[in-house]
Amino acid sequence: MTALLELSxxxxxxxxxxxxxxxxxxxxxxxxxxxxAGETHAVIGESGCGKTTMxxxxxxxxxxxxxxxxxxxQDIHALSxxxxxxxxxxxxxxxxxxxxxxxxxxxxxxxxxEALIATTSLSRKEIDARVARALEEVxxxxxxxxNFPHEFSGGQRQRIAIASALISNPRLIILxxxxxxxxxxxxxxxMNLLKDLQRDRGxxxxxxxxDLATTRFLADQVSVMYLGRIVETGPAEEVxxxxxxxxxxxxxxxxxxxxxxxxxAEIILKGESPSPLSVPQGCPFHPRCPCFIGSICxxxxxxxxxxxxxxxxxxxxxx
Amino acid sequence: MASSRLPVIPLALLVLVLLGxxxxxxxxxxxxxxxxxxxxxxQPPVFAGGGWEFILGTDRLGRCILSRILHGARxxxxxxxxxxxxxxxxxxxxxLLAGYARGWTDAVVMRLxxxxxxxxxxxxxxxxxxxxxxxxSAVLAVIVFVLWASFARQVRGEVLSLRERDFVARARVAGxxxxxxLSRHILPNVANTITVMATLQLGVIILLEATLSFLGIGVxxxxxxxxxxxxxxxxFVVSAWWISFFPGLAILLSxxxxxxxxxxxxxxxxPRLQQV
Numbered sequence: 126m127t128a129l130l131e132l133s134x135x136x137x138x139x140x141x142x143x144x145x146x147x148x149x150x151x152x153x154x155x156x157x158x159x160x161x162a163g164e165t166h167a168v169i170g171e172s173g174c175g176k177t178t179m180x181x182x183x184x185x186x187x188x189x190x191x192x193x194x195x196x197x198x199q200d201i202h203a204l205s206x207x208x209x210x211x212x213x214x215x216x217x218x219x220x221x222x223x224x225x226x227x228x229x230x231x232x233x234x235x236x237x238x239e240a241l242i243a244t245t246s247l248s249r250k251e252i253d254a255r256v257a258r259a260l261e262e263v264x265x266x267x268x269x270x271x272n273f274p275h276e277f278s279g280g281q282r283q284r285i286a287i288a289s290a291l292i293s294n295p296r297l298i299i300l301x302x303x304x305x306x307x308x309x310x311x312x313x314x315x316m317n318l319l320k321d322l323q324r325d326r327g328x329x330x331x332x333x334x335x336d337l338a339t340t341r342f343l344a345d346q347v348s349v350m351y352l353g354r355i356v357e358t359g360p361a362e363e364v365x366x367x368x369x370x371x372x373x374x375x376x377x378x379x380x381x382x383x384x385x386x387x388x389x390a391e392i393i394l395k396g397e398s399p400s401p402l403s404v405p406q407g408c409p410f411h412p413r414c415p416c417f418i419g420s421i422c423x424x425x426x427x428x429x430x431x432x433x434x435x436x437x438x439x440x441x442x443x444x
Numbered sequence: 445m446a447s448s449r450l451p452v453i454p455l456a457l458l459v460l461v462l463l464g465x466x467x468x469x470x471x472x473x474x475x476x477x478x479x480x481x482x483x484x485x486x487q488p489p490v491f492a493g494g495g496w497e498f499i500l501g502t503d504r505l506g507r508c509i510l511s512r513i514l515h516g517a518r519x520x521x522x523x524x525x526x527x528x529x530x531x532x533x534x535x536x537x538x539x540l541l542a543g544y545a546r547g548w549t550d551a552v553v554m555r556l557x558x559x560x561x562x563x564x565x566x567x568x569x570x571x572x573x574x575x576x577x578x579x580x581s582a583v584l585a586v587i588v589f590v591l592w593a594s595f596a597r598q599v600r601g602e603v604l605s606l607r608e609r610d611f612v613a614r615a616r617v618a619g620x621x622x623x624x625x626l627s628r629h630i631l632p633n634v635a636n637t638i639t640v641m642a643t644l645q646l647g648v649i650i651l652l653e654a655t656l657s658f659l660g661i662g663v664x665x666x667x668x669x670x671x672x673x674x675x676x677x678x679x680f681v682v683s684a685w686w687i688s689f690f691p692g693l694a695i696l697l698s699x700x701x702x703x704x705x706x707x708x709x710x711x712x713x714x715p716r717l718q719q720v
Contacts, residue, residue: 186616
């Protein structure tokens with residue numbers, strides 16, 4: 126079975142300094158990742174690890190330095206104009222901040238209908254009907270399509286953003302931290318809405334998050350990212366139950382336990398995440414790694430290798 | 445924050461000095477602005493010993509100052525309206541393009557802006573007047589040349605920040621074309637800025653036009669533009685001060701009220717103040 130979305134060795138480096146002669150920023154440094162149709166694949170990692178760069182590459186908002194991103198076995202960055210129109214219908218996105226992702230000068234109707242207006246030739250009436258249906262699906266009233274974004278709350282705005290992502294019946298939606306800008310009381314509603322939509326419509330989600338609770342609730346598959354690389358990937362329950370990479374272990378141990386009586390020793394990492402300007406030699410995690418096993422960590426970059434039902438890139442697991 | 449109440453006094457002044465006369469000059473002017481009354485040369489205004497026939501006095505050819513000022517308003521309005529529309533349109537379009545396309549387009553446009561800021565407008569006007577002869581179109585050309593750069597620079601700056609906003613990314617993901625993103629997402633969000641700038645620049649244009657006319661490189665004589673009227677009284681400033689004084693006052697009041705209106709408009713249209 127081929128994956129709906131497949132990233133192979135995807136990399137994006139940014140140049141710095143005058144005329145780009147400064148050091149490289151390796152925002153994304155060779156990522157392999159697969160998203161199957163209908164599943165939710167979560168990518169977690171701390172700020173600056175490259176999650177959003179990856180999302181922008183998949184959405185064809187940016188071009189990779191190396192590697193390939195394929196949707197439906199077609200290279201996203203080499204699509205013909207006609208194919209690109211299909212791609213725009215098939216892949217949609219919901220961004221983090223619902224205050225920034227809606228045009229303040231556009232009525233909800235036009236915001237939600239954007240994909241239809243841009244890629245189809247439906248009549249005004251048909252578009253209105255589709256918008257009304259999409260708004261109902263996200264539990265807003267169809268007559269609210271005449272309003273402007275500032276008339277809505279944050280949660281409602283995120284519903285509008287979700288409606289506009291749904292309108293073209295996409296097969297994949299990139300959710301870039303869809304709830305992290307919302308009040309805690311609203312997060313559950315939006316997460317339930319997303320889960321229901323997926324159950325009813327069967328589209329795949331690529332969820333980008335740093336919040337483990339969201340991830341746990343929504344994800345089927347989890348990939349953990351560190352400094353522009355995937356360090357561990359596998360089924361969500363497997364990764365959360367038996368994290369194998371030392372970084373994953375630290376990340377999961379840092380989250381608050383759901384039961385305050387459980388005895389969980391938090392693993393405190395040394396130092397800060399290094400700047401992607403100077404990624405350490407060998408395993409990028411070795412300067413902070415609590416399980417450092419010797420010079421191999423300083424010299425060899427570990428590859429993703431199967432370990433149980435997950436894949437891990439760590440020398441601890443490479444034998 | 446300044447008061448957002450409608451500024452009644454500047455508005456009234458504007459109607460009284462600029463808009464009213466521009467529309468109604470033919471009806472309300474007591475005399476033909478070009479007609480000389482040689483027996484009534486250099487008549488002082490009524491409150492300085494003159495008669496009621498020439499309320500604001502006459503110039504050295506005996507032409508009625510009041511009538512000339514009223515007719516001059518027409519030229520002030522025509523030149524500034526056409527100038528501002530052309531200048532704002534050209535500057536905004538180039539700014540939009542530069543900010544959105546970036547790269548070498550941006551570099552070229554911004555260097556042109558720098559050049560335009562570096563050239564003294566009066567010098568340019570002199571050159572144009574020498575090449576084409578003083579004319580209405582030459583004045584317009586100078587005005588557009590002076591205006592476009594500030595619009596281009598301001599609009600480009602806003603577009604640079606707008607194009608990175610999430611709603612533009614969302615529109616691209618939805619498949620919107622560049623044209624649609626520019627016209628539906630970016631332009632509406634810089635429209636307020638353009639409106640406010642246009643209002644504030646109106647005053648600048650009226651002053652510029654007056655300067656050019658005063659130097660004799662504006663709209664050619666005997667058209668009664670305000671700058672020319674001020675220039676007419678140059679030799680008589682001591683003996684017949686009213687020839688220059690009243691057109692000067694008209695310029696002052698117009699520019700002042702336009703600037704006050706522009707400030708008010710800026711407060712009203714600033715989305716940061718509005719959305720709270």
